[in-house]
Amino acid sequence: MNQGQDLIVDQRYDLIVIGSGPAGISAAINGVIRKKKVKVFGISDLSEKLTKAPRIDNYLGFFGVSGMDLKNSFANHIQKMDIQITEEKVDAVYAMGDHFAVSTRLNMYEATSVVVATGVSIKKSIPGEDVFLGKGVGYCATCDAPIYKNKVVAIVGYDVHAEEEANFMLDVASKVYYIPMYKPIKKIREGIEILEKKPKEIIGDDHAKKLLFQDGELEADGFFILKDSVDLDQLVPGVEIAEGHFKVDRHMETNIPGLYAAGDCTGKPYQYLKAAGEGQVAALNAVSYLDNR
Amino acid sequence: MKEVMDATFMEEVMNSEQPVLVDFWAPWCGPCKMVTPVMEELSTQYDGKIKVVKVNVDENPEISEALRITSIPTIVLFKEGQPKDAVVGFRPKQDFEKMIEKHL
Numbered sequence: 001m002n003q004g005q006d007l008i009v010d011q012r013y014d015l016i017v018i019g020s021g022p023a024g025i026s027a028a029i030n031g032v033i034r035k036k037k038v039k040v041f042g043i044s045d046l047s048e049k050l051t052k053a054p055r056i057d058n059y060l061g062f063f064g065v066s067g068m069d070l071k072n073s074f075a076n077h078i079q080k081m082d083i084q085i086t087e088e089k090v091d092a093v094y095a096m097g098d099h100f101a102v103s104t105r106l107n108m109y110e111a112t113s114v115v116v117a118t119g120v121s122i123k124k125s126i127p128g129e130d131v132f133l134g135k136g137v138g139y140c141a142t143c144d145a146p147i148y149k150n151k152v153v154a155i156v157g158y159d160v161h162a163e164e165e166a167n168f169m170l171d172v173a174s175k176v177y178y179i180p181m182y183k184p185i186k187k188i189r190e191g192i193e194i195l196e197k198k199p200k201e202i203i204g205d206d207h208a209k210k211l212l213f214q215d216g217e218l219e220a221d222g223f224f225i226l227k228d229s230v231d232l233d234q235l236v237p238g239v240e241i242a243e244g245h246f247k248v249d250r251h252m253e254t255n256i257p258g259l260y261a262a263g264d265c266t267g268k269p270y271q272y273l274k275a276a277g278e279g280q281v282a283a284l285n286a287v288s289y290l291d292n293r
Numbered sequence: 294m295k296e297v298m299d300a301t302f303m304e305e306v307m308n309s310e311q312p313v314l315v316d317f318w319a320p321w322c323g324p325c326k327m328v329t330p331v332m333e334e335l336s337t338q339y340d341g342k343i344k345v346v347k348v349n350v351d352e353n354p355e356i357s358e359a360l361r362i363t364s365i366p367t368i369v370l371f372k373e374g375q376p377k378d379a380v381v382g383f384r385p386k387q388d389f390e391k392m393i394e395k396h397l
Contacts, residue, residue, distance in 0.1 A: 094327040095385035097334065101327055134381030138364045143322035146351040147363055207361065222363060237324070237383040256385055 012110040013039045015286050016102050018090050019117035021047035022272045023263025025074050026279030027115040027286075028083050034287045039109065041102075042085045046071050049119065050272070059272050070272070093236045095256045105161075112293070113258045113286040116236065116246065117279055120264040126156070126211075128202030129225055136208030139234055141165040141224040145172045151221035154179065154211055156199055160186050162226035167192070169224075177218060179211075232265060243267070252282035258289050294329075294336055297346045299355040307374040309344055312396050314389070316347040317357060317367045324383045325366045331386050332368075335393070343393060372396050 015031045017024045020042020031038040053067030088104035102109045138144045154177040155166045166178045167189045176192045197213040211218045233241050240247040246261035260282035263275035297305045306313045316332050318325035336345035350357040370378040
């Protein structure tokens with residue numbers, strides 16, 4: 001990713017909110033009410049889970065509302081407060097010490113505090129993936145390409161963006177296997193061997209050696225798992241995770257000072273009002289963090 | 294921060310009297326770019342106590358291969374010629390501080 005282009009650093013924000021579901025929106029409006037310079041990353045539909053909900057009876061004040069109607073109310077609310085959603089997918093949040101660098105596919109943004117409200121992803125990792133991370137398993141093929149010069153590389157791609165990395169790897173590696181987890185394939189270069197199989201496990205000794213399928217196996221020197229949604233500890237390197245969710249205290253603060261989390265990504269119950277409440281707590285504590293600096 | 298090569302690794306890292314923090318990186322790796330300023334800050338902060346150097350894995354395949362570096366950035370702490378601790382990927386500055394303090 002990002003190779004061959006310089007990252008653009010926008011001006012520094014007080015608060016960057018990652019995610020446009022109920023938690024993110026609630027964090028954003030509270031940050032703006034407290035006159036902070038806020039930027040929100042998300043999607044124009046705010047939350048896919050919300051728009052797909054047929055009927056909601058447990059959102060205070062909105063009995064029997066459809067998810068779509070509730071989404072429209074949220075959209076109307078942020079529009080009145082002049083809050084825009086930046087439709088860029090955040091790849092990583094780097095804790096630089098006195099600020100955070102938020103990188104998207106194309107740009108780099110800076111903020112003094114961050115609220116992560118990315119929801120939960122249902123995408124499960126391949127067993128063995130975490131065991132061999134850094135020992136033959138990686139998440140950024142273009143980053144690690146020089147290490148695999150003249151070696152055999154297997155790439156498991158969860159979305160079309162992974163193709164770009166596989167194509168790039170072909171220039172370096174002696175052999176590239178591509179295992180697509182989606183359909184259809186858009187543009188894979190000739191010379192890459194496509195395997196339409198479902199990965200079962202990554203095995204090895206002190207180093208990853210094989211990718212097992214339901215039927216058969218594949219030997220390689222390196223394995224890359226390129227997902228459309230990154231795991232939370234891949235999104236924020238160094239953050240503490242507890243049972244698959246961000247570990248937060250009552251202030252919704254993570255182990256990294258100035259970094260807060262809210263909504264489903266902090267744990268169950270997965271509910272709209274809990275998410276909105278956590279977003280508010282996170283934003284207000286981010287505001288005190290900013291004011292105390 | 295000093296650049297160390299395959300040819301100078303023995304002298305600069307293995308035979309160093311101070312502990313050495315080695316940042317394995319390559320120019321086209323995004324997270325590596327983020328680690329660099331953190332390494333520079335650590336270099337200043339621990340001046341006289343530890344040495345901080347970097348190795349471009351693209352240009353120095355021998356040492357990267359010997360140490361089985363398979364992902365970058367990888368940051369390895371060497372003490373008395375031995376790798377004592379390693380971190381794969383970007384980490385907040387305080388994580389590196391903890392790692393360094395443990396071996397001082």
